[in-house]
Structures are given as structure tokens and as C-alpha cells.
Amino acid sequence: MTALREYDRLEAPGLWRASPDAQRTDVIVSIGDATLTISDMRDRPLAHWSIPALSRANPGQRPAIYHPDGDPGETLELGTDEDDMIAALERLRSAVARRRPRPGRLRLLMMLGSILVVAALAAFWLPGAVREHAVSVVPGVKRAEIGRALEQEMQAVTGPPCHAPGGIGALAKLSARLPSGTGGDRLVVVRSGVTGAIGLPGGTILLGRALIEDHEEPDVVAGYIIAARMRMRAHDPLGRLLSHAGLVAAFRLLTTGHPGEEALRAYAQALLTSPPPPVSDELLLDGFRNWRVRATPYAYARDVSGETVLPLIEADPFRDEAPEPVLSDGDWLRLQGICGG
Structure with missing residues (x-):
């Protein structure tokens, strides 16, 4: 100096x-x-x-x-x-x-830094950690209960499930033809509000009646069921619910076993108005291959021109061979009448 x-x-x-x-x-x-x-x-x-x-x-x-x-x-x-x-x-x-170093200022800066770290953890890490923990510990019975509660909330738009007796039997055969492997094989056909297939916690899949009434072969609805199952594997339905509902709903689910009526109501509306998360063509083709269903009818149902679904058409695992039918002709006709015409 x-x-x-x-x-x-x-x-x-x-x-x-x-x-x-x-x-x-x-x-x-x-x-x-x-x-x-x-x-x-x-x-x-x-x-x-x-x-x-x-x-x-x-x-x-x-x-x-x-x-x-x-x-x-x-x-x-x-x-x-x-x-x-x-x-x-x-x-x-x-x-x-x-x-000279200023211990008081240094302590203040360290304290502010610690607060910022804790705030960052709370804002970015904690919600994901709580959500992942909730998804990992909620049992299948509770998932199914939440799925039924969501379905109930959606009935204000979808109406009650279609239940013509002959159609219910055919729907059960379709579910048996496409087993989930996890026990959640419940299929529900609704009259309105659903244009494709929506997967709910617990394994229930809601199907719009147009998938059945507006197509000539059951491979189309089977394709939508397969896509819904693969989407549920890639994007856990309960995890999606908690991501939409937020940290409070996740804590409430962990502590009370229920995410809250308001969270279910808001998510039910989102399911009916928002597009589902995408599923890769590779994952979809794996599903068609495993369940032995042709991918081409599903692809053309999504895009009649075939331009946006060309990979599904060209890589159809049953393009050159016919797997066992999804449903018999009689069961398909009965399923088409499940909503009573």
C-alpha cells in the first residue's frame, strides 16, 4: 500500500x-x-x-x-x-x-442468498417433487375413485354413459380384446363433448360416440383406445391432473386422499377443451403391434388425406397381413347401437 x-x-x-x-x-x-x-x-x-x-x-x-x-x-x-x-x-x-470485509453485509447477502435458494426450490423443485411422490404412492383403488369423480364432473357436458344392453356386451368384448395389462380396462361411451378418447386416472377411457357410429370398422375405435393407453403410459393421468391443479391439490391428495372438488372440476373442463398430449409414432406403432390391430384405419380417421399420419400408414405392422378381427360383425353392429341410435 x-x-x-x-x-x-x-x-x-x-x-x-x-x-x-x-x-x-x-x-x-x-x-x-x-x-x-x-x-x-x-x-x-x-x-x-x-x-x-x-x-x-x-x-x-x-x-x-x-x-x-x-x-x-x-x-x-x-x-x-x-x-x-x-x-x-x-x-x-x-x-x-x-x-475491509463487512461481516454484517456478508451475513445479509448470505441470508438473502439462502432465502432465494429456498424460494427457488419451493417454486421449481418442490411442486414436481410433491407431484411425483403423490403419483408414486397413490394406490390403484384411489386412482380409480378419482377417475370416477372426474367422470362424474364431466357428465355435465358428456351426459350419462350410453348403456344399451347389446352394446354394453359388445363393449365388454372390445375391452377384453384390448386388455391394458394393469387391470384398468373400463371403457365408457359418452354421447357428447368427447371427439376422441380420453384416459382418466384408474384406467377408464371415455370414448366419443362418433368413433363408433361414424366409421365402418371397429379398427378405428380400437386405434383410439390404443392411442389412449399409450398416452396414459407416457403421461400418467394422475400426474397430469396434479400438474394442472397445482401444489395445493397435490398436498391435499397426500394428506386427505382427495385433490379437492374445485381441482377436479377445473381439470374436467380442461380435459374436454384442451388437446391431449402428443404420443410419438414409434410408441403408437408399438401399441398397434402389441395389441395386433391395424394402424391404417386409425391413421385415416385422424387425417383423411393421410399426409400428417404417413409414418403410421407406411409402418403399419399389419399392412400386408390381417390380424384377428377386433370384433365380429354382429358385435360391431351391437356396439354401434350402444347409444340407442
Whole structure:
């Protein structure tokens, strides 16, 4: 540390006392690099004080009294007429004080940093962690219960399920032809509000009546069921519900076993008005291959031109062979009458 550039060697007379019991001695005080040198009148050094460790006993008063930091018994007194030296020492002390670490400020910054980290965790990590935990611990029975509650909420738009006796039997055969492998094989045909197939927690799949009444072969509705099952594997229906409902609903599900009526009502509306999450063509083709259903009828039902579903048509696992029928002709006709015409 170079003292003050405008002075090559600043000196001033002063009174120095080595200890409280010692007499004051006339001395010459000079500022050098990082030190304050105290010499007797014959220029013999008596003491060297570190400027960064210099303290003032009476700030703002004259004569100015200084001492080494931590040793107030050794003092240096500068008279009222030594303005240059006093000003220089004060400037040096101010410069040193600015460079010193500020524990209070550091603690404040660390505390604010900790708060920001906790807030970030709460905002970004906690919701996902709680949701994933809820999805992993909720049993199948509870999932099915939530699915039925969602279905009930949706009936304000969809109406009650279609239930013509012959159609119900055919629908059961269709479900048996396309087993989920997880026990959630319930298929429900609704009159309105659903244009494709919607998967609910617990494995229930809602089917729009148009999938059955507007197509000539059961492979189309079978394709939509397969797509719904593969979507449920890729995007857990309960996880989607909790992502939509938020952290409070996830906590409520974990603590009470129910996400809340308002959460179910809002998500039911979202299911009926929002497009389902996409499923890759590769995953869909795996489903058609595993359930032994042709992919081409489903593809053309999605896009009559075939342009946007060309990979499904070209890679149809049964393009050159016919798998066992999805339903017999009689069962297909009975299923088409499930909503009573």
C-alpha cells in the first residue's frame, strides 16, 4: 500500500507515549509505505505502526489522538496545527475501512442468498417433487375413485354413459380384446363433448360416440383406445391432473386422499377443451403391434388425406397381413347401437 501519492514523505511533530505510565515524548511522525514511523528528535525510530491497524481515540476532536488497534495504552498525539498530517491519516484510515470485509453485509447477502435458494426450490423443485411422490404412492383403488369423480364432473357436458344392453356386451368384448395389462380396462361411451378418447386416472377411457357410429370398422375405435393407453403410459393421468391443479391439490391428495372438488372440476373442463398430449409414432406403432390391430384405419380417421399420419400408414405392422378381427360383425353392429341410435 502506497500512502498518499501527492506526498513523497509527509512528516509532522507529535507527542508519543509508549504506555499509560510512560511520559510523553516529543517525536517526529512520518508516513511511509503501509507504516507510520515514530522517531525521536535525533531521527532514531522508536516505533512502527501499521497504517491498516491505526485507530483514533477521539474522532473529530483536537488534538487528534491515535493508537495501534487493540493497544490504546500506546498513543500518538498530533496538535491542532497539524492539519495536513491528520487529514492524511484520516484519508488512509477511510481507504482501509472501505477495503475491509463487512461481516454484517456478508451475513445479509448470505441470508438473502439462502432465502432465494429456498424460494427457488419451493417454486421449481418442490411442486414436481410433491407431484411425483403423490403419483408414486397413490394406490390403484384411489386412482380409480378419482377417475370416477372426474367422470362424474364431466357428465355435465358428456351426459350419462350410453348403456344399451347389446352394446354394453359388445363393449365388454372390445375391452377384453384390448386388455391394458394393469387391470384398468373400463371403457365408457359418452354421447357428447368427447371427439376422441380420453384416459382418466384408474384406467377408464371415455370414448366419443362418433368413433363408433361414424366409421365402418371397429379398427378405428380400437386405434383410439390404443392411442389412449399409450398416452396414459407416457403421461400418467394422475400426474397430469396434479400438474394442472397445482401444489395445493397435490398436498391435499397426500394428506386427505382427495385433490379437492374445485381441482377436479377445473381439470374436467380442461380435459374436454384442451388437446391431449402428443404420443410419438414409434410408441403408437408399438401399441398397434402389441395389441395386433391395424394402424391404417386409425391413421385415416385422424387425417383423411393421410399426409400428417404417413409414418403410421407406411409402418403399419399389419399392412400386408390381417390380424384377428377386433370384433365380429354382429358385435360391431351391437356396439354401434350402444347409444340407442
